Amino acid sequence: MQTQEEIKQLEAIIQETLDEAKKQGASSATAGLSVDTGLSVNVRLGDVDTIEHHTAQGLGVTVYFGQKKASASSTNLSAKSIKETVSAACSIARYTSEDKYAGLPDADRLATEFKDLDLYHPWQLEADSAVELAVQCEDSAREFDEISNSEGASVDTFSGLHVFGNSLGFLHGYATTRHSISCSVLGERDGNMERDYWYSVARNQQDLEDVAQIGKKAAERTIKRLGARHLSTRKAPVLYSAEVAGGLIGSLLGAISGSSLYRKSSFLLDSLETQLFPEFIQIYEQPHLLGALGSAMYDAEGIATQAHDIIKDGVLKTYLLSTYTARKLQMQSTGHAGGVHNLCVQSGEQDFTQLLQTMNTGLLVTELMGQGVNPVTGDYSRGASGFWVENGIIQYPVEEITIAGNLKDMFQHIVAVGNDIDTRGNVRMGSVLIEEMAIAGE
Amino acid sequence: MLENTRLQQAKQALLVPTGLQESDIHRVMDQLVSGAMDDGDIYIQSSHFESWVLEDGIIKEGSHSIEQGAGVRAVSGEKTGFAYSDKIELEVLLAATKNVRAIARQGQSEKIAIASNTSHYPQLYDPLNPLKSLKDQEKVDFLRRTDVLTRQLDTRIEQVIISMVGVQEHILIANIGGSLAGDVRPLVRMNVSVIVEENGEREQGSMGGGVRSDYSYFLDEDKAMSYAKEAVRLALVNLDAIPAPAGTMPVVLGSGWPGILLHEAIGHGLEGDFNRKGTSAFSDRIGDKVASSLCTIVDNGTLEGRRGSLSIDDEGTPTQCTTLIENGILKSYMQDKLNARLMGVQSTGNGRRESYAHTPMPRMTNTYMLAGESDPEEIIASVKNGLYAKNFSGGQVDITSGKFVFSASEAYLIENGKITQAVKGATLIGNGPEVMTQISMVGNDLELDSGVGTCGKEGQSVPVGVGQPTLKIDSLTVGGTQV
Numbered sequence: 001m002q003t004q005e006e007i008k009q010l011e012a013i014i015q016e017t018l019d020e021a022k023k024q025g026a027s028s029a030t031a032g033l034s035v036d037t038g039l040s041v042n043v044r045l046g047d048v049d050t051i052e053h054h055t056a057q058g059l060g061v062t063v064y065f066g067q068k069k070a071s072a073s074s075t076n077l078s079a080k081s082i083k084e085t086v087s088a089a090c091s092i093a094r095y096t097s098e099d100k101y102a103g104l105p106d107a108d109r110l111a112t113e114f115k116d117l118d119l120y121h122p123w124q125l126e127a128d129s130a131v132e133l134a135v136q137c138e139d140s141a142r143e144f145d146e147i148s149n150s151e152g153a154s155v156d157t158f159s160g161l162h163v164f165g166n167s168l169g170f171l172h173g174y175a176t177t178r179h180s181i182s183c184s185v186l187g188e189r190d191g192n193m194e195r196d197y198w199y200s201v202a203r204n205q206q207d208l209e210d211v212a213q214i215g216k217k218a219a220e221r222t223i224k225r226l227g228a229r230h231l232s233t234r235k236a237p238v239l240y241s242a243e244v245a246g247g248l249i250g251s252l253l254g255a256i257s258g259s260s261l262y263r264k265s266s267f268l269l270d271s272l273e274t275q276l277f278p279e280f281i282q283i284y285e286q287p288h289l290l291g292a293l294g295s296a297m298y299d300a301e302g303i304a305t306q307a308h309d310i311i312k313d314g315v316l317k318t319y320l321l322s323t324y325t326a327r328k329l330q331m332q333s334t335g336h337a338g339g340v341h342n343l344c345v346q347s348g349e350q351d352f353t354q355l356l357q358t359m360n361t362g363l364l365v366t367e368l369m370g371q372g373v374n375p376v377t378g379d380y381s382r383g384a385s386g387f388w389v390e391n392g393i394i395q396y397p398v399e400e401i402t403i404a405g406n407l408k409d410m411f412q413h414i415v416a417v418g419n420d421i422d423t424r425g426n427v428r429m430g431s432v433l434i435e436e437m438a439i440a441g442e
Numbered sequence: 443m444l445e446n447t448r449l450q451q452a453k454q455a456l457l458v459p460t461g462l463q464e465s466d467i468h469r470v471m472d473q474l475v476s477g478a479m480d481d482g483d484i485y486i487q488s489s490h491f492e493s494w495v496l497e498d499g500i501i502k503e504g505s506h507s508i509e510q511g512a513g514v515r516a517v518s519g520e521k522t523g524f525a526y527s528d529k530i531e532l533e534v535l536l537a538a539t540k541n542v543r544a545i546a547r548q549g550q551s552e553k554i555a556i557a558s559n560t561s562h563y564p565q566l567y568d569p570l571n572p573l574k575s576l577k578d579q580e581k582v583d584f585l586r587r588t589d590v591l592t593r594q595l596d597t598r599i600e601q602v603i604i605s606m607v608g609v610q611e612h613i614l615i616a617n618i619g620g621s622l623a624g625d626v627r628p629l630v631r632m633n634v635s636v637i638v639e640e641n642g643e644r645e646q647g648s649m650g651g652g653v654r655s656d657y658s659y660f661l662d663e664d665k666a667m668s669y670a671k672e673a674v675r676l677a678l679v680n681l682d683a684i685p686a687p688a689g690t691m692p693v694v695l696g697s698g699w700p701g702i703l704l705h706e707a708i709g710h711g712l713e714g715d716f717n718r719k720g721t722s723a724f725s726d727r728i729g730d731k732v733a734s735s736l737c738t739i740v741d742n743g744t745l746e747g748r749r750g751s752l753s754i755d756d757e758g759t760p761t762q763c764t765t766l767i768e769n770g771i772l773k774s775y776m777q778d779k780l781n782a783r784l785m786g787v788q789s790t791g792n793g794r795r796e797s798y799a800h801t802p803m804p805r806m807t808n809t810y811m812l813a814g815e816s817d818p819e820e821i822i823a824s825v826k827n828g829l830y831a832k833n834f835s836g837g838q839v840d841i842t843s844g845k846f847v848f849s850a851s852e853a854y855l856i857e858n859g860k861i862t863q864a865v866k867g868a869t870l871i872g873n874g875p876e877v878m879t880q881i882s883m884v885g886n887d888l889e890l891d892s893g894v895g896t897c898g899k900e901g902q903s904v905p906v907g908v909g910q911p912t913l914k915i916d917s918l919t920v921g922g923t924q925v
Binding site for chain 1: 492497500501502503504505506507508509510511520521522523524525526527528529538541542544545578579581582600601603637639644645646685686688689690719720721723799801835836837838840842843845846847848849866867868869871872873919920921922923924925
C-alpha cells in the first residue's frame with residue numbers, strides 16, 4: 001500500500017531526527033511528524049466561493065539534557081532543516097532549568113499493540129464533485145421560504161499521516177481521514193436576521209449524513225430562531241441540547257487534568273473519589289472504538305490508551321494525567337497526554353421529547369456564546385439562546401440572555417441525560433437537564 | 443528609500459535561501475492570472491517564533507519554531523482558488539497555480555481594473571529580530587528576576603507563570619501587474635499570571651502586553667513589573683468579590699481593553715465580506731445613524747509599533763486610518779481587495795491572513811472609539827445603581843443577529859454614584875446595533891489596550907488592538923447569579 005510506504009518514509013525521518021538529537025548530545029528525545037493533505041470547497045448562493053487545496057507538514061522535536069527540556073519545530077523536512085531544528089532545541093536546553101519531573105515516560109507504559117482502528121478512508125473527491133455536493137446541500141436549505149440568504153455550504157476532506165517516536169525505541173505511524181459537510185443559512189423576519197448551521201463529520205465519507213438532510217436541518221434550525229424574544233431575569237430549569245452539552249463535560253475535563261491540578265488552577269482540587277455528580281451519572285472513555293473521531297492506540301507521549309471509568313456512580317475515579325503532571329502530583333500517568341479519546345456520558349431512558357416533559361417549564365439552550373467560565377472557582381456565566389418551554393412544549397425562541405451558576409453545583413444537580421446522543425465530537429452524549437440556573441435577561 | 447529596504451530584506455530572507463528567482467515569481471504570476479482571472483497573488487512567508495515559560499520558579503519550557511511556505515491565490519468574480527505549500531520551489535508553485543486556476547472553469551467574469559497604490563507608505567516598525575535582541579541567558583535571567591520580584595509583592599501569591607514570546611516574519615507579496623511588496627514584522631508579547639490564595643479561596647489574575655518591537659520594550663520602564671503588579675491586583679480584587687447581580691442596568695465600561703466591546707459589537711459587523719454578502723446586522727446601512735452621536739469609531743492600522751498595526755496588509759495595500767462611524771453615522775466598512783472590488787470601493791488595507799496557509803479576508807487592525815468630553819468621575823457619579831466593568835477577559839459576537847457576549851474579569855457595583863463592592867462572574871450580553879444607541883456619556887480618557895489582543899475569525903488568528911475612553915451604556919443585561 002502506498003500509504004504504508006509513505007509512513008515508512010516518515011518513520012525514517014523521525015528516526016533520523018532522534019539520531020541527530022543523540023548526536024548533538026541530548027540524553028533523550030521525542031519527535032513527531034504530521035503530513036496533512038486536503039480539499040475544502042465552499043459554495044454560496046449556488047456558485048463557487050472558494051476552492052482550497054491543503055498540503056501542510058510539520059516536524060516537532062523535544063530534547064532532554066538530563067532534566068532540562070526544550071523543543072523546536074519546523075515545516076521543512078529536509079535533512080538540513082532537521083539538523084537545524086534539533087540544534088535550535090539543543091541550544092534552548094542550555095538555558096532551561098533542571099526540572100526533576102521532566103523526562104520520557106516509563107518504558108513499560110508505551111504502547112506495544114497497534115490495532116487498526118479503522119480511521120483511514122480516503123475520499124477520492126475531485127473539486128467539481130465537491131462543488132456539486134455543496135450546491136445540493138445549500139439548495140436543500142434555500143428551498144425554504146423564510147431562508148433569505150446564505151453563508152454557504154462546505155465540503156471538506158482531509159487525510160493525515162502521523163508518526164511519533166522517542167529515544168526509548170518507540171516508533172509508530174498511522175493514517176487518518178476526516179471528512180465533513182456543513183451548511184449555514186440566514187433567515188429574516190420583521191427586519192431581524194438569524195443564522196444557524198448544521199454539519200456532519202466522519203472518518204468515512206459513507207458515514208456522513210445525507211447532504212440534503214444537512215441543508216434541511218440548517219434551514220429548519222435557522223427558521224425556528226426567527227421571532228426570538230427576551231426573557232425577564234429569573235431562575236429556572238435548563239436543558240442543554242446534545243450539541244452544546246459537551247461543553248459542560250469539557251469544563252470537567254479541564255478541571256481534572258493534571259496541568260490544572262498541579263497549578264491549583266482547578267475548582268476540583270482533591271476531588272478524587274468524591275461524589276461530583278448524582279449517582280446515576282456514568283462517564284467513561286472508549287479510546288479504541290472503531291472508526292470514531294477520537295480513537296487512538298496511544299497518547300501524545302506514546303503511552304498505551306485504555307478504557308477508563310472517569311465518573312462511576314457519580315464519583316470521580318481518575319484524574320487525566322500525562323507523565324509530567326503525574327510526577328508533579330506523585331501519581332502515575334493515565335495516558336492522557338493530549339487529552340481524552342472518545343468520552344461517553346451514559347444516557348438515561350428518556351429521549352429529547354421526554355426530557356422536555358420532565359423539565360416541564362424552563363429554558364432549552366441550543367447555543368452558547370463567550371468564555372464565561374472561571375476554571376479556578378467554577379463560576380459559570382455564558383451568553384445563551386434557545387427556546388422557552390412550558391408544560392413540556394416549546395413555546396418560542398429566546399435570545400440575549402445569560403445562564404449562570406457554579407459548575408460544582410450544576411454537576412450535582414443534573415436531573416437527567418437524554419439518549420439523543422451527538423456523536424460528532426470527542427465527547428458523546430445526549431441532552432442534559434439541570435435542576436435550576438440563574439437566567440439574566442430584561 | 444525605506445520601503446525598498448524592506449522589500450530587499452524580504453527578498454533576501456525568502457528568495458535567496460530557496461533559490462527562487464524574481465523571474466520565477468513573474469512566470470508563476472503570468473500563469474496564475476491569465477484568461478478569466480480578475481486578481482491573484484503569491485504570498486511567500488517565513489516566520490521565526492520562540493517562547494519561554496517560567497513556572498514554579500524555574501525556566502520550565504523553551505521552544506523555537508520555523509514556519510515557511512507560499513500561498514497562491516486566483517480570484518475570478520466572487521470565486522477564489524487557493525493552494526499552498528511548505529515548499530518554496532518553482533515546480534511546487536506552478537503545480538499550485540494549475541490547481542487554483544480550476545475555478546476559472548466554474549464561470550466567466552467581467553474584467554475589472556484594480557487600482558492599488560503601493561508606492562508610498564510609512565514604515566511603522568523597525569525590521570528587528572526580537573529573537574536576537576537579547577542573549578538567551580539574558581532572557582531567562584529577566585524572567586527569573588521578574589518571578590522573584592513578583593513573589594515579593596504579596597504573601598498570598600501561590601503560583602506565578604510568566605511567558606515571553608517573540609516572532610519575526612518576512613513577507614513577500616507578488617500582485618497582479620507584477621508589483622512586489624515586502625515587509626519585515628517583529629512582534630513580542632509577555633504575560634504574567636498569578637494565583638493567590640487566602641482562607642482556602644483561590645483566584646487568578648493575569649496581565650500582559652506587547653508591541654511590534656523587540657524584548658527591550660519589556661525591560662524599559664519596568665514594564666514587566668507593571669504587568670506583575672496588575673495581575674496580583676486583579677487576583678486580590680476577585681478574592682474579595684461577591685457574586686455579580688443578574689438583570690438589566692446601566693453599565694460603565696472602563697477605558698482601554700474594554701474596547702473589546704466595540705471590536706465585538708461593531709467591528710466584526712463592519713467587515714466587508716459580511717456586508718458584501720448581506721449577512722451582517724449592518725449590511726446596506728452606510729449613511730445611517732447606527733450609534734449615539736457621541737460615538738466616533740476608527741480602525742487605524744497606522745499607529746507606530748502597535749500590535750495591531752501593519753505597514754502594508756497581507757495583500758500589499760498600505761494600511762490607513764478608516765473612520766467607521768462618525769458622530770453616530772456609519773461611514774465605511776473595512777475592505778480587502780476582493781470585497782472592495784465586488785462592492786465598487788477601494789481596499790482599506792484590511793486584507794489580512796494568519797499565514798501563507800490561509801486566504802486573506804477583511805480583518806480589523808487597531809479599532810477604537812475617539813475621546814469624548816466627559817470626566818470619567820462624572821460618568822460614574824451619574825449612575826445611581828449599576829455596574830462598573832473595568833476589565834474583560836474575552837468576548838464573542840454573532841454578526842448576523844448582532845448579539846455579543848463578554849466576560850468581565852474586574853467589575854464593581856455602582857451605588858448612588860460611587861464605586862463600591864467588587865463583583866465576580868459578570869457576563870455582559872447585548873445587541874451590537876442596539877447597544878451603540880444606548881451610549882449616553884463618553885469620557886475624555888481614550889486609552890488603547892496594552893497589546894495582547896488576538897482576534898479569531900473563521901479559524902484564523904491575527905494580532906489586533908482595541909481601545910476606548912470610559913463610557914456609559916444606559917441599559918445592558920448583566921448575567922450574574924444573584925437573581
